[in-house]
Amino acid sequence: MKRKDEMPNRFLPREKHSHPLAYFPDYKSSIKRSPQKELLKFPTTPSEESGPVFSPSIIGELDNNLILNHADDGKSAIGQRLLVFGTVRDQHGRPIPDTLIEVWQANAGGRYRHKNETYLAALDPNFGGCGRMMTDANGNYEFHTIMPGAYPWPNGPNSWRPAHIHFSLFGEAFAQRLITQMYFEGDPLIGLCPIVAAIQDEKAVERLIAPLVMEKTVPMDCLAYRFDVVLRGREQTLFENRPEGL
Amino acid sequence: MKKNTLLEETASQTAGPYVHIGCVPNFAGLQTVTKTDLGNSLNIDAFGGQEITIQGKVYDGDGASVLDALIEIWQADGFGIYPRGNTDIAMPSNAYTGWGRCASNLETGEFIFKTIKPGKVIFNQDQYQAPHITFWIVARGINIGLQTRMYFAEEAEANKTDPVLSSIKDQSRVQTLIAEKTSNGNYRFDIHLQGAQETIFFDF
Ligand SMILES: [Fe+2]
Numbered sequence: 001m002k003r004k005d006e007m008p009n010r011f012l013p014r015e016k017h018s019h020p021l022a023y024f025p026d027y028k029s030s031i032k033r034s035p036q037k038e039l040l041k042f043p044t045t046p047s048e049e050s051g052p053v054f055s056p057s058i059i060g061e062l063d064n065n066l067i068l069n070h071a072d073d074g075k076s077a078i079g080q081r082l083l084v085f086g087t088v089r090d091q092h093g094r095p096i097p098d099t100l101i102e103v104w105q106a107n108a109g110g111r112y113r114h115k116n117e118t119y120l121a122a123l124d125p126n127f128g129g130c131g132r133m134m135t136d137a138n139g140n141y142e143f144h145t146i147m148p149g150a151y152p153w154p155n156g157p158n159s160w161r162p163a164h165i166h167f168s169l170f171g172e173a174f175a176q177r178l179i180t181q182m183y184f185e186g187d188p189l190i191g192l193c194p195i196v197a198a199i200q201d202e203k204a205v206e207r208l209i210a211p212l213v214m215e216k217t218v219p220m221d222c223l224a225y226r227f228d229v230v231l232r233g234r235e236q237t238l239f240e241n242r243p244e245g246l
Numbered sequence: 247m248k249k250n251t252l253l254e255e256t257a258s259q260t261a262g263p264y265v266h267i268g269c270v271p272n273f274a275g276l277q278t279v280t281k282t283d284l285g286n287s288l289n290i291d292a293f294g295g296q297e298i299t300i301q302g303k304v305y306d307g308d309g310a311s312v313l314d315a316l317i318e319i320w321q322a323d324g325f326g327i328y329p330r331g332n333t334d335i336a337m338p339s340n341a342y343t344g345w346g347r348c349a350s351n352l353e354t355g356e357f358i359f360k361t362i363k364p365g366k367v368i369f370n371q372d373q374y375q376a377p378h379i380t381f382w383i384v385a386r387g388i389n390i391g392l393q394t395r396m397y398f399a400e401e402a403e404a405n406k407t408d409p410v411l412s413s414i415k416d417q418s419r420v421q422t423l424i425a426e427k428t429s430n431g432n433y434r435f436d437i438h439l440q441g442a443q444e445t446i447f448f449d450f
Contacts, residue, residue: 018255020389029387032307039449048450050328052345063279070278091252104268112264128278130271174320181259204257230253
């Protein structure tokens, strides 16, 4: 049996205030799909402190280029060209290397490539809307895409989603599993969206809004937006609290 | 000791109804990034444990099956060891993966996993957890992924002393975590988001 000091540390409890309410009637779908009983609180066990590890070999050359990965030879997706980049860290600020990120989004007109999609905006034959990548040794990631369009959705009589990109992250343990959405600085629809408003903490909302970063834009090519992600951290051991070098 | 300042977590947001595009693109009809969807197979042949099939549906508060759910499982192998262990087994490889992902059928809501029965998993130096499989459920209307566990009815002894199950105050709800054995090697595990049979969800 493993000694205690060989076992991974427990994770810090989830910060309730940083997350949306499960039941938020303004977002109609949450009414019948949110647990009504209190969640059972329990410290993480080895079942949550472990998680799947993905090999970088699963990633294809164009997986992180949504402008090209569904386009015919010599063609590219229509829309404002973007570089989206950032760093994945835990709550202690440690970068999380080699972790899988999956992204999906609507096309420039706000339409998804999906059989259940009914919005009248046109499909772009050269845009699929799906990408994935691994963080590098320093927790950094980047992908190229186009600016997704805002789209209407059946919630209220006239509801529109702000432009967004969906992100799925694994971290290094199943306790860190997260799906979220990245929004764009300056989008007036963010403040009108009940999916966003389910998050009560304004600062937590702000952290989902990617700023334009001029230094990372590529002249005559693309604009750049930064989206940094923070996943749950583990409880720290005494060893880890020692200053480096000791 | 100096108290560390912690960064605040990135908020969860719903996976929405089109989660398939990013997580199971082939299921969505997209061969953009991959020919087979990740998590489609747990590579059970590589382990050779007791093969099992788990089928179920996710039900909403009206008792309707959720047709746009994405379900992931994470479990130990037959010896109770999580595939990563202390080694760096990268997936997919020839190793049993322990991780599966399945979208609910768009018409019926049914999900299915072919896996192996996990062994008892370590809890601490002196205690084990009963064999169980971690479930993680996202869908439109679910603002933060829901985590629960599936246990096995035939493990009554181990279930009795399981540290998680025995911490449940209302023991009448424990049965929401126990899969129904429909035939040898086949289990049914339905997940109820609300209502009288609401599944116990965890805040681990
Ligand atoms: Fe969306």
